[in-house]
Amino acid sequence: xxxxxxxxxxxxxxxxxxxxxxxxxxxxxxxxxxxxxxxxxxxxxxxxxxxxxxxxxxxxxxxxxxxxxxxxxxxxxxxxxxxxxxxxxxxxxxxxxxxxxxxxxxxxxxxxxx
Amino acid sequence: xxxxxxxxxxxxxxxxxxxxxxxxxxxxxxxxxxxxxxxxxxxxxxxxxxxxxxxxxxxxxxxxxxxxxxxxxxxxxxxxxxxxxxxxxxxxxxxxxxxxxxxxxxxxxxxxxx
Numbered sequence: 172x173x174x175x176x177x178x179x180x181x182x183x184x185x186x187x188x189x190x191x192x193x194x195x196x197x198x199x200x201x202x203x204x205x206x207x208x209x210x211x212x213x214x215x216x217x218x219x220x221x222x223x224x225x226x227x228x229x230x231x232x233x234x235x236x237x238x239x240x241x242x243x244x245x246x247x248x249x250x251x252x253x254x255x256x257x258x259x260x261x262x263x264x265x266x267x268x269x270x271x272x273x274x275x276x277x278x279x280x281x282x283x284x285x
Numbered sequence: 286x287x288x289x290x291x292x293x294x295x296x297x298x299x300x301x302x303x304x305x306x307x308x309x310x311x312x313x314x315x316x317x318x319x320x321x322x323x324x325x326x327x328x329x330x331x332x333x334x335x336x337x338x339x340x341x342x343x344x345x346x347x348x349x350x351x352x353x354x355x356x357x358x359x360x361x362x363x364x365x366x367x368x369x370x371x372x373x374x375x376x377x378x379x380x381x382x383x384x385x386x387x388x389x390x391x392x393x394x395x396x397x398x399x
Contacts, residue, residue: 177328214391215329215374261328272317272378274387276328 173198177262177277184284190235190249192280194262197243202264204245205274206237209259221245222267257284287312291375291390298397304362306393308349308375311356316377318342318351318358319387323372332360332373365397 174197184190196202206218217230219237227237234253238246245262262277291308298304310318317336321329333342338353347362358375375390 215389217386220386263329272387273319273331273334275331276321279326279328281326 173264173275175262175264175275175277177260177280179280180278181281182283184252184282186254186284187251190247190252190256190282192247192260192262192282194245194247194277195243196264199264199266200242201267202243203267204239205263205265206245206247207261207263209261209279211258215261219247252284254284257282287316287377287379287388289375289377289388289390292393293391295394295396298365298395300367300397300399301364302397304360304365304369304395306360306373306375306395308358308360308390309356310358310375310377312377312379314379316379318349319376319378320347320349320358320360321374321376321389323374323392325371329374365395367397367399370395370397 176195178193204221207215208218209215218235219227219229221227221239224239224242235249260280260282263274265274288311292306317334319334320332322332323329332347333344333349335342335351338351341348341350347360349358349360351358372392372394374392376387379386
């Protein structure tokens with residue numbers, strides 16, 4: 172069966188510090204991968220998606236970036252965090268190709284920028 | 286473009302009450318439709334889905350029917366429990382793109398009181 176991991180679960184960082192959030196998927200190969208952000212009491216905002224190693228598409232220009240160094244690893248980064256980067260970050264995966272369109276979500280990372 | 290509209294709530298119900306959360310969508314093609322649930326502090330879980338008109342998705346006592354004529358996918362449950370307290374997201378999958386972007390509604394917060 173497939174599982175998706177995210178870490179850390181919670182993170183408190185000062186403004187201006189760097190960020191690295193990691194997401195890994197097990198039990199499948201060549202998945203589509205996604206990063207979402209959920210601000211407090213708000214809906215989901217798609218930040219980045221990837222259909223393969225080294226292939227990253229950005230939905231929202233901002234001070235965040237994403238990388239996919241391995242097939243089942245997706246990393247969200249920032250060089251300098253802003254207060255507005257606080258939120259709940261969710262990673263999701265989907266089977267590659269057009270066989271199914273269901274996305275499966277990880278447990279999330281709660282980021283607080285002070 | 287494609288979009289999802291749902292009642293934002295919060296919705297407060299007594300245990301064993303009937304639940305309806307309205308969801309309507311706008312899409313140019315024939316999307317798949319989803320309901321996801323998010324329990325406090327957790328990621329999103331797929332609750333049910335429907336892939337074509339008149340399909341009924343069901344799970345854990347929840348049901349939703351894909352109504353193409355009214356572009357709706359309302360979520361219903363006959364008797365809610367305290368454990369159903371969560372945020373519910375209606376979503377659609379924009380098939381026809383290589384990454385199948387999922388568009389989420391704003392979410393509806395449900396509180397069930399004993």
